[in-house]
Amino acid sequence: MPSNSKLLIDIQTASPAIEAALKKIASSALIKKWIKAATPLSGLLTLRFVNSTEGKKLNAAFRKKHYATNVLTFPYEHSKSALSADIIFCLPVIRKEAKEQGKTVKAHLAHLIVHGCLHAQGFDHEHEKETKKMEKLEVALLKKLGFTDPYLTTQ
Template structure:
């Protein structure tokens, strides 16, 4: 049975890690654990693509109209993809995550966990464009990261 069919059958979140940039990237089992914590009632396939700043910038420009690299982008699937067990894709920029970890005085692992959780919440419809939504999303992130043994990423 393929990973996609197994995921659609239930009980598993399948994470496919694609590496276009690999500095300091957590292992596939770690990424899977971070995603599972953020997607506890979901089953399916999640692709996490690790990219460099050029690819992140191009995607952010093309899909969000922002001509700069960003830490994480989330792409949810359409109804047909969802019916096939596809949760969506996360695109995480390794150099941006590494830089932000230093700037925010976090371990690289802490910040990777936060970016995976943050992206997974976006796939579930959470947003942070307006203050009440941002507070709700941040509270959820804090709870999930605490369950993984990480401190509040906003302190």
């Protein structure tokens, strides 16, 4: 696989409150470790952490769904060796889902970062075969990062 040594990662937060909340979950260095584990390509990934208002606005504008969702991936360029994408994470939704699923916010965030990075590389879950392939890869990557299978119903 190509080396991701030239993968540029830009981490943005929508507000000081979101930045403070994110720092309580994971450091920038840890987030970058998760990204690099899931992204063997070079290029540019911008991760933006937002509140529910911005998350809802983006989901409505780009997916015609009028609610905030956990992660949105906007791939701009993808080849065998490089990619360019924005990945948006709605921190309040992620915290709520983690609580509902009985997971730590850190584990859920790691899963969604891996998930978003795979979308940026062209993986999808529109059909059952694609879903199984993507989920299998997510589970393997998360295991290497020290996390349990995020699809297990009891954790």
